[in-house]
Amino acid sequence: MSIQINQMKKNMFQSGKKPLLTLWYVFLIAVLALGAVAVGLRFSQGLATTHLTSAMPWGAWVAFYIYFVGMSAGAFLLSSLIHVFDMEHLEEVGRDATLVAIICMILALCFILLDLGHMERFWHSLWYWNFTSILSWEVRFYGLYILLLLAELYFALRHDLVLASRGEGLKATLAGILKLGSNDTSAEGQERDKRMLKILGSIGIPIAIFGVHGGTGVLFAVVKAQAYWNSALFPVVFVISALVSGTALLTALYVIRSRISGKEIDISLVKSLAGWMVLFLLIDVGLQFFEILIGAYGLEEQELATLAAIFASDFSWSYWGVQMGIGVLVPLILYFNPGTRRSPTAMMLAGIAVVIGILGVRFNIVVPALTVPVLKGLPSGYYYPTWVEWASSGGIIGLGLLLYTLAIRYLPIDVE
Amino acid sequence: MQKVTRRQLFDKLFLRAQAAERSEKKPKPRWAMVIDLKKCIGCDTCTVSCKAENRTPPGVTYNVVLTEEKGETPHVTLVHIPRPCMQCDRPPCAQVCPVKATYKLKNGITAIDYERCIGCRYCITACPYGARYFDFGESYVTEMLGYEEIQAPEYGVQRGKRQGQKAPQGTARKCHFCFHRLQRDEEPACVETCLGDARYFGDLNDPNSIVSKLAKSPRAFHLKEEMGTHPRVIYLK
Amino acid sequence: MSQEKKCKLTRRKFLKGGLAVGGLTLLTPAFASQGVESNSGIEKLWLDDPHGTGNDKDEYDATNVIYSLCEQCNTHCTLKAVVTEAGVAASPAVVRKIAGNPYSPLNTQPFGQIPYDTSPEKAAKGYGKLGKDGRGFRGGRTCLKGQAGIQTTFDNLRIKQPLKRVGPRGSGKFKSISWQQAITEIVEGSDLGTPGLKDIWAYVSKEQVMADWEKVKNGELSQEKFDELYKDKLIDTRHPDFGPKSNQVVSLVGDRRDFIQKRFWSKSLGSVNTIHHGGICGMSGVQGNIHSFTGGKKKRMYSDVDNAEFVIIWGTDPFVANKGPTWLAPKFVNALARGMKLAVVDPRMSKAAEKAHIWVPILPGTDAALAMGMARWIIENKRFDRRYLENPNKKAAEADGEPTWSDATHLVNLSDPKRPKLKAADLGIGSKDQYVVVQNGQPVPHDQAAEGTLEVDTTINGIRVKSAFTLFKERVFEKTLEEYAKICDITVEKIIELAREFTSYGKKASITSYRGPAMHTNGFYNLRAINCLNHLLGNYDWKGGSISSGAKYQCFKGQYDVLNMPRTLKPWGTTIFRKGSYEKSSLFEKDGYPAKRPWFPYSNHVTQEVLPSIDQEYPYGIKALFIHRISPVLSVAGGNKQQEVLKDTKKIPLLVVSDITMSETASVADYVLPDLTYLERWGLESIYPNQPLKLSHIQQPVTRAFDGPRAFEDSLIEIGKELGLPGVGKNAFPDGSDLNNAEDFYLKVVANIAFDGQPVPDADAREEEIFKQSRKKALGPYFDENKWRKAVKAHEWKKVVYVLNRGGRFEAPGNEYEGEYLKYKFAGQADFYREDVAKGRHSYSGEFFDGLPRIESTRFYNGNNVGDDQFPLQLINWKARHIGTHRNISDAWLREIDEENFLWINPQDAKVRGLADGDRVIIKSASFKVEGRVRITGRIRQGVVGSSYNYGHFAYGSAPYRLDGRVTDTDPAYGHVPWAVSQNNGYAGRRNAGFSNNDLQRADESFKLGCLSDPIGGGASQLDTKVEVIKA
């Protein structure tokens, strides 16, 4: 049955009418349009369109922001592992990973932009500098990191771009621009590209680990006012969970894209990706266990209250259901059950489950800690996103999907 | 906004050194507040006087009074802790602010540059006292004639009407020790009107000031000392 | 345990408690100075050169300042308003900020005011060295309600034009009309079917009527002839004692009573029916006080806090309410800091009780039992001031260095069923005005004895007599301490502890009391009993003892006799709520006992009886009701039911309401006359009887938010003119000057104040200039200097300006005391026994009242116990710290403090009922039920529940009405999240939040409509109702 559908999809994609693609575009445009309405409202009425309050200063957008930063870092780390350690068998997803990393970063920045009380002052964050502000450092790391990613993508694609530019049509024109004047198709050129990738990857790994995603974790971890965030393990968990989400996303993407494009699925590649994913996931869960154990052990009021909010509040479904259920239990079952383990579809589902689960993780980092007042007697935070927050988030994610779709259609992402 | 940008540029490039030099000239006070919890009756007059002075919007309450009840009838005790901004000398809010919109003035006040703040609210999560608020742009205007006509010149800056989404809407806000009142030799509104005569104010650079003396009291303590924030609001237990 | 030791313990417990709470939870004990040492090292990281700062300091000077008077509650504190130009209000300026008036002691505790001769410029600039003293002394304190006052004036939901009802009464439809039309229709009648005053009003003098009535009685004149003569003038020619038809024009008022009540209603209109809020405010307390003293005015019970060593706060909360926190809270707090001991008698932990060394959570309404228990112990242990009590008169007292004396030694004639005091005339040893005391075994006229025998129980000339003290002693010995303790449900030890402390500080101990023990059916006796405790100490007029009514610079006499007029009408007849002895009325002749509704021999202003009496047309029906600045629907016990009377056009053919907002009462009016708010108009303070210095403060216009509203005085003057009444318009004052508007009255009052005693200096040219400039700035077109000047004589003007520039006149500090005594003295007689009360009769049974304090249960008018045992919890109420009566609900800043009036319930009571904090509950009494939310707290004793009374609006901007065909705005729901409103969240709840405690108040079953009242004190019962609380 699934094969049939896939066959169908494939036909649709490749036939002249491409109804599925059209449908996909229509869907994306609808999501984007709704998102645009929401963003419009947010522009005209400010943050009063959210359910954020002074007691709950951060919500969905920040959760999405760290979610996508994490995803980006994870994807990037994976691609770098591939380049730096010459993990040939993963080569296939390498470019995809870089592309995904870039797009995720764009989304992350969109989210954080939307979240600013004064969006028009976004440039202040680069113009002004506060040595002690992790966020101040982060912004710069993000910039550096994005440049690095772009360079990496360039070198990964350069050869193919040069080739593609020789053809005709939109794709060729685009490639002609993006090859940045290079015409070299020589083997040395390709070698150079490889070297560059290695170098960039080697620079990139610490930036991604310590700067980008670890740093994002640090952003939270340094906040001593929030006992739950304030732990040295926090950034580590951030990095690990980044790897979890990155591998998960790529696993899923790989399977989906292969299905759609009708390419044969490399089972071992899927297994290997899924293996990494599960390994990271287990480490992640283990670290989180320590995190919680140590936090709880301190019997510090605010910490306990936060844990209570996570485990036993109106919103604990987000922990038990999304983070642990969908995000951990489902993928583990799918992976360790011999029946499903071999199925790329199952691994795809596992990947998707993790991707969703990690979203829960991000919400559970941001929201519950803030529900607990820092002083007894201050109002407790309470939060769920407004439709404006949901719709704008949907719009931004839609934008990401659109970019991705366009990129894989018009850029030589697939390794032929 | 344009004007501000230009001014900021100017500041940054030319005026900085000069201003710094000028401000060194005569000894400046370092402001501090003392709140005597034994005297505080938990009336919230401070809270309302602050609203009236600073005309903060709904949801922005620079001062609150936290009340805790302990014990069983009739052995009940109540503790009221009024909470303005502590004007920490090691302020986590300034520590985290990515653009130095929040920073310390020499007079001890933790200031917010409303024209610089990008509204990221990092500082709000970082303040261990919950002293920071986000201005969501709300208003009393349906109920209160003329609410938007006047804003307090917080930090000495007259911002005219509250309209559009002009700052301080969209920025972080907090108690500023009534900066503008201090400039005109008037104590903070909450100190002026404290019904329990529980709030004291003054200059810690003056060893004879009432706050300097009270700060030495064995009853003196800070909220959440363990945070290492070194607050300038001293409580007497 | 010795008494000192015990007290220390309590104090230590208090401290320890505080510490424990602090230390354990929020606070970490630590060392303050370390963090604030210097900007060195780490601190430097965040130091930056100023950016985003500037030099605008919102500076102001004397031309931005007007000193006036706060009316956010009935305390009437002085205030300072700083005005700023802004183009929104009708006048050019708005109030930027309210603070206390630095010239006034009321706002400047504990520092004291600045010297009265300080120039306004200097006062506006201040004195202090901010860095060192921490104060600039530019403004003083006000309470939180005072701080928010600007929102009362600048309330967008105010009524801005005179309104006339459209459709039936209470339809909620109005149209705007002009002032001229409003006045004309009130006077001439209207198409609504409302009668015009000119047709219903008539006056005839008592002398004339009674002369003819005598003739009728003698048979010299036929009833028919009498009827014919007076049917157009009298309410009822069969009952001429009801008085003229002018009495059918009734006013119910909350403030500006002097002008409205003492001048216009009485002397221009000649109506006895002008009733203020007394009956629902503190009337039984006032009566209990008045009837505990002879020979001076002593309406309230206050302590000289500054020098007291022990104070009992008995059923009042001077930290929140009373008169008022602005003045009293800093006094008490500093007295505590100095070491004064404090006990609080209150069923719930008031704010005062939070700070007290002893909290006595008494069962509500059993205050007399506690007081008598204490008295018993004090007498048994001989801890009263015998020397004081043995003085029967002023001279004897003076010889002992006592400014006051008591009636303890005066004899009471027990052979007379009316139990009067024995008079010297009765024994042939003197006059009718002399009491008798026993001195050296012989009866002597009281004023001729140097000392009286305290305990007398004998027969003289066949007359059974006992001394007042003996009667009192016998009364308090009727029960044992155990019995008293049981009634109050507190321990015997508590009673003893209180009594011992009370008698351990000589004259420096006293009681401050107010509404708590008073607003019961037995309130009068409670207050009598409590007063007798002060009597036992003889603490009156002593530094640190009991303080008497505050002295004032005269307001109504001096330069101008403002309450008089060349030709006045003299009001006479029976008031609608029936003040006076039933037995003297013509109705008694007809009906005998029981009277259909209660008569009140002692008490004026029985507010709560007004509408029910109108409804029952007892003693007579009325024609027109003017309600000004009071809203009985919310403030009267059972006011929800009384609203129906207001809607009845037959019972109230014309209903005019003067209000600032569409209140619950205004919403059923025929005409609503929009009044100026307190920041826009003239006024006088009315109650401030607790300060040791002489002062008089004045309310004057500070701003004008809307153009349409107009001072109620002006409307009355217009009405008076149209009716041709005396005392308005030309030659309205005895000196021939005119009364055309409010200024004409109030500026004359200012002149009186300015010239009293040693007149104030003249305002110099600069002061005059400041006066003009500030008014021009603040009021623009609403300041007409010439008009103001004309209100007084030319030579008075500069002094008037001097007083207005300071918001009143305030005696210099340092004059509070003369040696060990207060300067302003009561200097009268303290009464254990009251013959005037003893001879009074209950209008139901005809039984005599008691001249002594006594214990009484909660009773209906018909004498039956209320019981209501199926409702196990007693409902009390109190003043919310953040809302003054009902009228501050328009202030969002105050609504932010708390979202609604939670029903306090003790954890034990909550547990039995399965309630959790914040639960919605049904509160049910025998008369009504409401929904509310509970606050579970140990701050209220078991068996008692209660809430603040200041909530429960259903109009007042919270509900729309139709105005000129359009639906009006209502107050907004604040907060962009649905869960915004909660304490400390900074978002105001809706104006209609909470419930009206008065809705639940017990109806009196003895008659159709109305609440329980104290038959002697005349106050409404507000603290007696029994309820049950069920989870909703």
Ligand SMILES: Nc1nc2c(c(=O)[nH]1)N[C@H]1C(S)=C(S)[C@@H](COP(=O)(O)OP(=O)(O)OC[C@H]3O[C@@H](n4cnc5c(=O)[nH]c(N)nc54)[C@H](O)[C@@H]3O)O[C@H]1N2
């Ligand atoms: N914040 C605020 N201040 C106000 C007002 C206001 O509405 N709000 N109103 C003003 C007015 S009009 C007035 S008259 C004054 C009133 O001033 P207060 O007399 O101080 O006011 P209440 O709150 O009525 O005081 C009653 C106290 O008695 C307690 N009580 C209740 N029942 C009993 C009892 O049976 N025995 C004893 N011993 N105590 C009892 C209540 O718990 C409460 O603490 O306040 C004025 N000030």
Ligand SMILES: Nc1nc2c(c(=O)[nH]1)N[C@H]1C(S)=C(S)[C@@H](COP(=O)(O)OP(=O)(O)OC[C@H]3O[C@@H](n4cnc5c(=O)[nH]c(N)nc54)[C@H](O)[C@@H]3O)O[C@H]1N2
């Ligand atoms: N159960 C219970 N009942 C109580 C009390 C209690 O503690 N418990 N307290 C009692 C006491 S102490 C009192 S004094 C009464 C008070 O009861 P009220 O006098 O009825 O209450 P207020 O809120 O003072 O004012 C009533 C009306 O005056 C209007 N008003 C305000 N300012 C102005 C003005 O400037 N001009 C005009 N024309 N109108 C104005 C308001 O809008 C409001 O509609 O309530 C009593 N009722």
Ligand code: SF4
């Ligand atoms: S005004 Fe003073 S007494 Fe009242 S709550 Fe604030 S600090 Fe305490």
Ligand code: SF4
């Ligand atoms: S109290 Fe909070 S807002 Fe104020 S200085 Fe300290 S950290 Fe900053």
Ligand code: SF4
């Ligand atoms: S909200 Fe403003 S002040 Fe706070 S951290 Fe962000 S930029 Fe700084």
Ligand code: SF4
């Ligand atoms: S110092 Fe000023 S800003 Fe701070 S709480 Fe007091 S009144 Fe408000």
Ligand code: SF4
């Ligand atoms: S106590 Fe009453 S009159 Fe005095 S400032 Fe407060 S609200 Fe105004």
Ligand SMILES: [Mo]
């Ligand atoms: Mo009252």
